[in-house]
Amino acid sequence: MSIYSYIALIPLAPLAGFVILGLFGRKYFNKSAGIIGTCILGLSAFLSLATAFQYFFVDGKKDGIFHQLIPLKYSWLQFSPNISIDMGAVLDPLSVMMLVVVSFVSLMVHIFSLGYMKGEDRFATYYAFLSLFTFSMLGLVLSINIFQIYMFWELVGVSSFLLIGYYYEKPAAVAAAKKAFIVTRFADLGFLIGILILSFHAETLDFQTLISRLTDPQSSQYLSITTASFFGITMLTWGLVLVFIGGAGKSAMFPLHIWLPDAMEGPTPVSALIHAATMVVAGVFLVARLFPVFVFDHAALFVVTYIGAFSALLAAVIACAQTDIKRVLAYSTMSQIGYMMFALGVSGKGGEDGLGYMASMFHLFTHAFFKSLLFLGAGAVIHLVHSNDMKDMGGLRKYMPITHITFLIACLAIAGIPPFAGFFSKEEILLATFHANKLVFCIALFTSGLTAFYMFRLYFSIFWKKEALLHGEHHNEGTLSMKIPLLILGSCALLAGFVPISSLVTSDGAELETHINILFSLTPVLFGIAGILLALNLYKTENDKPQKIANVMGGFYKAAYKKFYIDEIYLFLTQKIIFNLIGKPAAWFDKNIVDGIINKMAGGTAIISEQIKGIQSGKVQAYALYFFLGIIGLSALFIYILN
Amino acid sequence: MNGIPLTHILFVSTALFFIGMYGFFTRRNMITILMSVELILNSVNINFVAFNKYLYPENLDGVFFTIFIITIAAAEAAVAIAIIINLYRSHHSVDVEEAGELKY
Numbered sequence: 156m157s158i159y160s161y162i163a164l165i166p167l168a169p170l171a172g173f174v175i176l177g178l179f180g181r182k183y184f185n186k187s188a189g190i191i192g193t194c195i196l197g198l199s200a201f202l203s204l205a206t207a208f209q210y211f212f213v214d215g216k217k218d219g220i221f222h223q224l225i226p227l228k229y230s231w232l233q234f235s236p237n238i239s240i241d242m243g244a245v246l247d248p249l250s251v252m253m254l255v256v257v258s259f260v261s262l263m264v265h266i267f268s269l270g271y272m273k274g275e276d277r278f279a280t281y282y283a284f285l286s287l288f289t290f291s292m293l294g295l296v297l298s299i300n301i302f303q304i305y306m307f308w309e310l311v312g313v314s315s316f317l318l319i320g321y322y323y324e325k326p327a328a329v330a331a332a333k334k335a336f337i338v339t340r341f342a343d344l345g346f347l348i349g350i351l352i353l354s355f356h357a358e359t360l361d362f363q364t365l366i367s368r369l370t371d372p373q374s375s376q377y378l379s380i381t382t383a384s385f386f387g388i389t390m391l392t393w394g395l396v397l398v399f400i401g402g403a404g405k406s407a408m409f410p411l412h413i414w415l416p417d418a419m420e421g422p423t424p425v426s427a428l429i430h431a432a433t434m435v436v437a438g439v440f441l442v443a444r445l446f447p448v449f450v451f452d453h454a455a456l457f458v459v460t461y462i463g464a465f466s467a468l469l470a471a472v473i474a475c476a477q478t479d480i481k482r483v484l485a486y487s488t489m490s491q492i493g494y495m496m497f498a499l500g501v502s503g504k505g506g507e508d509g510l511g512y513m514a515s516m517f518h519l520f521t522h523a524f525f526k527s528l529l530f531l532g533a534g535a536v537i538h539l540v541h542s543n544d545m546k547d548m549g550g551l552r553k554y555m556p557i558t559h560i561t562f563l564i565a566c567l568a569i570a571g572i573p574p575f576a577g578f579f580s581k582e583e584i585l586l587a588t589f590h591a592n593k594l595v596f597c598i599a600l601f602t603s604g605l606t607a608f609y610m611f612r613l614y615f616s617i618f619w620k621k622e623a624l625l626h627g628e629h630h631n632e633g634t635l636s637m638k639i640p641l642l643i644l645g646s647c648a649l650l651a652g653f654v655p656i657s658s659l660v661t662s663d664g665a666e667l668e669t670h671i672n673i674l675f676s677l678t679p680v681l682f683g684i685a686g687i688l689l690a691l692n693l694y695k696t697e698n699d700k701p702q703k704i705a706n707v708m709g710g711f712y713k714a715a716y717k718k719f720y721i722d723e724i725y726l727f728l729t730q731k732i733i734f735n736l737i738g739k740p741a742a743w744f745d746k747n748i749v750d751g752i753i754n755k756m757a758g759g760t761a762i763i764s765e766q767i768k769g770i771q772s773g774k775v776q777a778y779a780l781y782f783f784l785g786i787i788g789l790s791a792l793f794i795y796i797l798n
Numbered sequence: 799m800n801g802i803p804l805t806h807i808l809f810v811s812t813a814l815f816f817i818g819m820y821g822f823f824t825r826r827n828m829i830t831i832l833m834s835v836e837l838i839l840n841s842v843n844i845n846f847v848a849f850n851k852y853l854y855p856e857n858l859d860g861v862f863f864t865i866f867i868i869t870i871a872a873a874e875a876a877v878a879i880a881i882i883i884n885l886y887r888s889h890h891s892v893d894v895e896e897a898g899e900l901k902y
Contacts, residue, residue, distance in 0.1 A: 768902040769902075771902045772898065772901050772902075773898035773899060773900045773901030773902075774894070774895065774898055774901075775894050775897075776822070776823055776824075776831075776894060779822065779823065780823055783823075
């Protein structure tokens with residue numbers, strides 16, 4: 156077991172990077188901070204890959220099943236002999252895969268930022284924050300108990316807040332950072348209550364013990380959590396749904412998705428890291444981590460399925476109408492996370508039933524590569540054009556051939572065209588859904604067509620459409636450090652589909668047979684191609700067809716453009732209802748009752764002291780008189796009364 | 799000597815004590831205040847000697863105390879006069895009403 160003890164370094168190296176760069180970076184090595192941060196992360200990424208190799212191919216497997224290993228465990232807070240909070244690291248297929256994804260994508264983002272963020276005033280701070288974020292995310296995936304995951308969960312929230320608000324001079328960025336923090340924090344409230352419910356009934360915080368107790372119908376803990384109920388719903392369902400709400404907040408599921416598009420105010424590489432590949436899949440990861448318990452509760456899985464499917468569809472529709480390229484990508488992220496969620500929702504445990512779980516993890520894996528590639532490509536485009544709006548773009552394929560090709564690969568991957576990565580994972584998801592839930596299958600199929608459409612709308616608008624209107628002396632794609640990650644991620648987006656996730660990451664650790672069913676695959680691929688052709692027809696050259704279609708759609712188009720007014724509904728709810736009905740009375744109470752009592756007490760003391768301060772006149776003889784009178788009084792007291 | 803009862807002597811010492819007290823509270827001149835304090839001390843001395851003489855003639859404790867108090871009073875007078883001189887230097891007066899700065 157101890158051969159894995161080096162994995163403590165994987166999260167701790169970025170933490171060291173954060174401390175060094177955060178404390179001394181701006182003063183001593185503002186210029187070299189990028190190199191330092193990247194090297195440290197390179198170490199983490201290397202160790203992650205080594206761990207993955209060691210675990211998957213050398214000694215993780217026993218009797219054909221991947222077992223959970225706990226190479227590190229320290230008791231941190233001992234509350235009672237039975238309950239303690241431990242810190243440690245867990246190795247199972249899920250966490251190892253996430254380690255690789257997080258550290259690899261983070262490394263690419265670090266390299267890309269070398270060029271993208273060059274010359275920034277707070278360059279070292281940026282890298283310090285990136286390191287902090289990577290540390291929290293790596294710590295999160297390695298967590299051995301539910302309390303540890305909650306701690307890292309909040310750290311992820313804080314570091315994403317810092318990164319979104321990196322351009323703190325921009326009011327929009329500050330607002331976006333606040334919004335992201337408040338919305339996810341609000342969702343975390345659900346998560347916390349869920350943790351309390353689950354761990355109260357399971358009488359442990361440890362994942363392994365919790366899962367084994369809550370999945371054993373004979374155990375007393377299982378009986379207690381299924382018999383206790385609140386509003387006619389068992390505590391098990393409540394706990395799981397509340398945990399899922401926490402996950403939905405981080406993963407931007409409807410109706411807690413509103414922070415994700417705004418979070419695009421951060422630097423683009425940050426969007427690639429946080430809002431595409433790592434942080435937003437934390438929710439999926441959480442559900443996957445507790446999946447053995449979720450399987451036991453159909454109601455909770457039902458919620459996961461339908462929230463996921465609805466978010467996937469809603470986000471895809473909104474993405475079709477957006478013009479800010481980063482927002483399109485943000486909504487496509489939300490849509491793809493929705494895929495992962497409902498794939499988990501329709502899954503069962505073990506054998507063929509576990510297809511959904513495997514597919515979800517597979518999609519998480521491939522999505523991380525092509526989505527971060529899309530964001531980094533968009534970052535390169537924005538770096539060149541200095542605008543986020545696709546109206547300002549067009550015809551860029553001549554100026555940035557590498558970005559163009561890699562972006563195209565990523566678009567094909569997300570659209571699910573074989574043999575790109577997205578095809579395989581999406582295929583598995585659709586297959587799993589087809590067997591489990593026909594309605595969700597139809598939604599998923601339609602959404603995959605929409606995905607192809609809006610991604611190629613984006614692609615054609617950026618790289619074709621019209622002749623580029625760039626003016627200025629030199630136009631190049633940016634530094635070598637920006638091109639290398641694009642190329643690496645591009646090849647990953649091409650090849651990640653061939654990684655045999657089905658034999659590595661499954662719901663029960665055993666290998667799962669999968670086979671591509673040509674006839675079944677035909678439909679989604681046709682949907683994808685139809686979407687691409689539609690986009691080709693509408694956006695390849697400049698014409699008025701999109702405008703006409705928008706006019707025909709009328710109100711629906713406008714609603715999609717306005718993101719279905721969900722932000723406005725939230726604003727109405729918070730500003731008109733919550734502020735007026737709860738906030739203002741609470742403020743009044745605080746100002747008049749709580750503060751009032753203290754102020755009145757202080758005022759009373761002041762008045763009394765004003766009245767009696769004359770006694771201290773400065774006249775020595777007066778003092779002597781008081782002293783004398785006091786002695787007389789005391790004498791009288793002792794002689795006549797106390798005697 | 800034997801004809802004078804103890805109460806007479808105590809009456810004298812009490813009168814002396816309250817005369818001193820009265821002077822202490824009413825006089826504004828530091829030197830007279832000092833003199834009043836001396837009166838109070840001496841009234842106590844009379845008490846000590848009288849009680850010693852009338853109640854425990856075989857002991858000398860009261861007399862010792864009296865001598866002790868006289869010594870202390872001499873030292874105290876020196877300190878008090880030093881304070882009065884400093885007060886005069888800073889306020890050009892030995893009136894305690896003038897030195898009323900230490901107030902609220």
